[in-house]
Amino acid sequence: MSRARPTTVAALLDAPFRLVRRDLKLLAPWGVAVGITSALPSMLQQVTLAALGGMSGMADKPAALVVWAVLANATALTGVGLYLVGQFVLYTAVFRRVQGLDLPIMTVLKGALDWRLWVIGILEALINMAGLLLCGLPQLYLMPVLLPSMAIALHEDTHAGAIKRCFELVHHRSAEVRGLGTWGRAVALLHAMTFVTMALSTLSSGPTLIVMTVRIWRSLSDGTFDPDMMQDLAMLPVWAQVPLSLLGGAVTGLALLYSIAARFTLYEDLRDTREGVDLAEALDAAEAAGA
Numbered sequence: 001m002s003r004a005r006p007t008t009v010a011a012l013l014d015a016p017f018r019l020v021r022r023d024l025k026l027l028a029p030w031g032v033a034v035g036i037t038s039a040l041p042s043m044l045q046q047v048t049l050a051a052l053g054g055m056s057g058m059a060d061k062p063a064a065l066v067v068w069a070v071l072a073n074a075t076a077l078t079g080v081g082l083y084l085v086g087q088f089v090l091y092t093a094v095f096r097r098v099q100g101l102d103l104p105i106m107t108v109l110k111g112a113l114d115w116r117l118w119v120i121g122i123l124e125a126l127i128n129m130a131g132l133l134l135c136g137l138p139q140l141y142l143m144p145v146l147l148p149s150m151a152i153a154l155h156e157d158t159h160a161g162a163i164k165r166c167f168e169l170v171h172h173r174s175a176e177v178r179g180l181g182t183w184g185r186a187v188a189l190l191h192a193m194t195f196v197t198m199a200l201s202t203l204s205s206g207p208t209l210i211v212m213t214v215r216i217w218r219s220l221s222d223g224t225f226d227p228d229m230m231q232d233l234a235m236l237p238v239w240a241q242v243p244l245s246l247l248g249g250a251v252t253g254l255a256l257l258y259s260i261a262a263r264f265t266l267y268e269d270l271r272d273t274r275e276g277v278d279l280a281e282a283l284d285a286a287e288a289a290g291a
Contacts, residue, residue: 009185013192015265016258023097027257030093030108034086035253036246041075041082043245050241084121085112086253090260095154098264119159120149127163144186145170150260151267169270186266193262197255204244204251 020027048071058064092111093103111117124146131138145166152162152169170183202209 009188012185012189012265012269015269016262019094019098019261019265020258026103027093027097027261028254030090030103031253031257032250033253034090035251035256036249038079038083038086039245039249039252041079043242043249045072045075046241046245087256087260088112088114088117088121090253090257091117091150091154094257094260094264095151114154116153116157116159116162117150120153120162123163124149144183144190147186147190147263148267148270151264155267169267169273185269189262189266193259196258197252200251200255201248204248 049068052058052064052068058068089108089111092114093108096103096108127142127146128139131142146163147166148169149162149166152165153159156162156165158165170186
C-alpha cells in the first residue's frame with residue numbers, strides 16, 4: 001500500500017521541530033539535563049587545568065603533568081560514556097512521547113539499560129569503524145541508511161533485525177516518492193541534523209573561540225606563539241569557564257534532542273511510505289490527542 005499524500009522534503013525537515021515543540025516542556029528538561037551531565041567531566045578538566053596554571057605552569061612539574069594526563073584521559077572517557085548513556089535516555093524519552101506516554105523519571109532513566117539500544121549502538125559503531133578503515137567512503141552511504149536504527153529497535157522491539165530493516169526502508173521504491181528518493185531524503189535530514197548541531201555548538205562556544213582567536217593573534221604578533229601551548233590559549237578564568245561549560249552542555253543536549261527526534265520522524269516517514277500512513281497526518285493526530 002502506498003501513501004495517499006507523499007511528504008515533501010520540507011515537511012520531513014520540519015517534522016522533528018514539530019515533535020519537539022509539541023512536548024517542549026517535557027522533553028527540553030531531559031535534553032538540558034543530559035547535555036549538562038555530559039559536560040561535567042570536560043568542565044572539571046578545564047577547571048583543573050586553570051587551577052594548575054595551564055600547560056605552561058606545569059612545564060617544569062613532571063608530577064603535575066602526570067596527574068593532568070591521567071585526569072584528562074579519565075574525564076574524556078567519562079564524558080563519552082555519559083554522552084552515550086544520555087543518548088539512550090533521550091531515545092527512551094522521545095519514544096515514550098511519540099507513544100503518548102508520560103515521562104516518569106525512573107522509567108526514562110532505565111532507558112540507559114535498554115539492551116536493544118546497546119546492541120544497535122555497538123553494531124553501528126562496528127559498521128562505522130569498518131567504513132572508516134575503507135577511507136570513510138562507505139560512510140557517505142551508510143550514515144543516512146542507519147539513521148532510523150534506534151527508532152526501529154524501540155518501535156518494532158527488535159535488535160537483530162534493525163540494521164536489515166534500515167536497508168529495507170531506505171531502499172524502498174515507491175511511485176509516489178520521486179526526486180531525491182528515500183535515501184536522498186535521509187541524506188537531506190542528516191545534513192539538517194548536522195547543521196542544527198554545528199550551529200548551536202558554535203553559538204555556545206562563541207566566547208571561547210573569540211578569546212582563543214584574540215590570544216593567538218596577539219601571540220603571533222609578538223612572536224611568542226607556541227603550538228604546544230594551544231590549550232592555554234583557549235583557557236578561561238574559572239568564573240567564566242563554569243557557566244560557559246554548563247551553557248554549552250545544555251545547548252548540546254538540545255541539539256541531541258533534535259537529532260533523536262529527527263531519527264524517529266525519518267523512521268515514521270520511511271515506514272509510512274512503505275505501509276501507507278501519512279507522516280503529517282500522524283503528527284496532526286498526535287498534537288490533537290495531546291491538546
